Amino acid sequence: MYETKYHKASSVSEAVSLMGAADDGKLLSGGQTLLPTMKAHLAAPSDLVDVSGIAEMNGISVNDDIVTIGAATTHAEVAGNAALQKACAGVADLAANIGDPAVRHLGTIGGSIANNDPAADYPAALLALGATIKTNAREITADDFFVGLFETALNDDEVIVSISFEAPAKACYAKFPNPASRYALAGVFAALTTAGARVAVAGAGDDGVYRHADMEAALDGNWSADAILGVSVGADGMLSDMHGDAAYRANLVKVMAGRAVAGC
């Protein structure tokens, strides 16, 4: 690891000002992606601003069907939260299957969506749930937030504070893991929300997480795995790598979508 300066922020505003003062600062939360990248000499931030201890960025609340998750809340906390299990078990179950126990006790929801790894799980959930991402500066809808591979609508130095969404009538995530990394080779989050059926796909698309309009249309008014059978999923626009070509990923998207719907 190259030399870097570590700062522990105690508030969102302190984090923002520390980032503003840094040459090339990076926010550090669980560090499950950033630290290995730095160890491999693939990233060399001048400063690390640790937001994991900021009170307003931690914890889960469910009020009047609105779920709010602090950005620095770990996957393990999300997985184990009783109120969330009741309001939206699909998200809690998704968190329970990220990485391994060590990752889940350090990695955070804010870190995951800020990185927007195309094979990460949370972006699909937030997109399907129509979640709102609250930062120090504004609120961004999930549809606007996820821009492309490792790309989000966040500005430099912008800090995610929390994520909120309305508890859906139904929601479930089905993931087919990459055999090596266990990230999603294809993961589908299907949700029945007040805005209708929403389906988001992780791991498969060559431009990152995306919503599947045809599946949403098929599921509106017919929430069943059978509805998915009639949807055609093509290989165009799918990622292709040593773990699975585009045709295989297209197949997985359809199979996982069916399993997600059947699972709720």
Next chain:
Amino acid sequence: MSEGIGARVLRKEDKRFLIGKGRYTDDIIEQNQAYAAFVRSPHAHAIVKSIDASAAEAMDGVVAVLNGAGLTGDGIGNIICGWGVTSKDGSPMNMGAWSALATDKVRYVGDAVAIVIADSIDQARLAAEAVEVDYEALPVVVQSDAALEDGAPQIHENAPNNLIFDWEIGEEDATDTALAGAAYTTEMDIVNNRLSPNAMEPRAAIATFNEADDHYTLYTTSQNPHVARLVLSAFYNVAPEHKLRVIAPDVGGGFGSKIYIYPEEIACLWASMKTNRSVKWTSDRTEAFLTDAHGRDHITHAKIGFDKDHKIVGLKVDTKANLGAYMSLFSSATPTYLYATLLSGQYNIANIHCNVKAVYTNTVPVDAYRGAGRPEASYVMERMMETAAREMGVSPTELRRKNFVQEFPHQTPVIMAYDSGDFAANQDQAMKAADYADFEARRTEAASRGKLRGIGFSNYIEACGIAPSAAVGSLGAGVGLWESAEVRVNPVGTIEVLTGSHSHGQGHETTFAQIVAERFGLPTENIQIVHGDTDKVQFGMGTYGSRSGAVGMSAIVKAMDKVEAKVKKIGAHVLEASEDDIIIEDGAVKVKGTDKQMLWHEVGLAAYTAHNIPEGMEPGLKETSFYDPSNFTFPAGCYICEVEVDPETGTTEIVQFVASDDFGTIINPMIVEGQVHGGIAQGIGQALLEGVVYDDSGQLLSASYMDYTMPRADDLPSYSVHHQSTECPGNPLGMKGCGEAGAIGSPPAVINAITDAIGNNDLSMPATPAKVWAAIQAASAKQAAE
């Protein structure tokens, strides 16, 4: 005796590992220690035009930056392959030069061009990045078949078309004639996928030059420290043997990858002399993927013929073996004498011919990896047998049984003379344990759940107990493959056994102690096994090829024979009895049929006080043996794998895995079962999960666990492990060896099971979900077309 042969004694070595007191190379700290980092080529093939270390040398903490010109200038020799293989036209193999630090050219990504020595590891790594190397990139080839084509990039000047040797075994004309007259033939293209060994402990070295004595000490992660010292002295000119001590302390797994002497050890020794500092290097995981010798990587075409009664009449095999960019220590033997000599499998085959072309490519060197040639042979043979049975419409178990060798000794047409075995007994035991009779009902039940269930067999044989020295010498080996042992009985009766075998996970401290306990009736806690230090053990050939039981323990037995003879003489003298009446049991030396006895420690004391020993006898009680085996040993067995495939995703679940092995005498069943479990895990890893992938430019895509699928616990089933043993006639304990069997026997069983399940035989390893799904699609498309 509860701790003797056959007892499930808990591993004596585990205490120190479980309490975190293991002593691995990286745990060792020398005074005045500096750290090494290597400057490695990012190119798979390039000319090194210049190296500018001026910026690096000026950095904080940097002691020195040394390169290949300096190394060769100081007379450090090139790295050698220790086994000469001759091409069928009589020409010697074309071995290209391999300098520990590249001078003119780099030939794979990770090839070292310079070593940076600094006060801290971070300083060394930062300085290594600051070394500026001017490369001129050259065209690259990574696959063996492409490397042999005309116009392929030329990797070593003295190996035209990258061909190292073109070797054959067996009678080609007779085999062709037999195949031409066959009633049935089966032909297949078979790829044995390239693997990365991934020992839990990465390679490491710490070298110390002592200026006062002109003496070097090297701690290193080696499976054979004496061989390392021999090669470092005789070929690399680091120091003469009496001025070089090599210690392999606790070593965390080897699987073959730690047999070889790598550039890093050589460079650290030389750098220690140049800088007058202890120089330590510990590989990180990325370096391990890039630079540890890989395994397998064969491309094979094979044809087998049967007569009208389904008896095998001939087998013809053509293999291209990728040896990577340089010839590693045993790289030539692995795809020849450790591979083609096992192509007779468990079967009576009159005619076998095998041709092997060994090929340079722009990839890391390939050498022996758990099984070493024998997994490749059993994969060819057992895929062929299963496929032939399907094509002829006969039972795969009956086809094998009909062709089993049943009389021993059995001379195959490919050198090996099998000494013992009962292949039908292993098959019977495995089929019963797997409840094969009920399989079709299970298949039907699985289908009702939408799953494709299949079953596959593998009847492997391997040659272990490596090896009779004269035999391997005649085949080109540069060393003898005997083993040494020294049994020291102390004056108080406790025993130290010094062995040339090396334990890096095998449990020698337990099993070796058990055979001493058995012989003298002592508790294992009174017995210490000493290994891994050239200053303590006089010489040894180390541990690989499942040789430590059959060869290493046999040497201990021979040394114990001599101890016993002397003890009996002392006992007879002191107890005033005839030597013929002396027996040793329960820790005492007794006169048969009387109550006269000396306790074991009294014998030890008598030998060392020498107050009352037979006239003319030398004092002391220490004996040495060098044991050279008379033949290889031939562990064999039958493995059955049962799988369920999810046709929607191509995911394979192994629902049953049965092993029935013939290892001869078993010293500690618990440790043997552990070896079988680990071997099968690696075999299933090869079959389902693991595969090294280089892209066309020679970049290693599978360079981390994000892309190289190491088996995890939840990828693996519970194993049903059984033994059905015949005693090995070739060594005093009747042992055959167990370390590699699991890795040798399991891959064909897994692939045979999946191809049975999906109804498409065209499937390569690793059978990832993506590949299995594609094979299912291809099968349905074919069915639809028909």
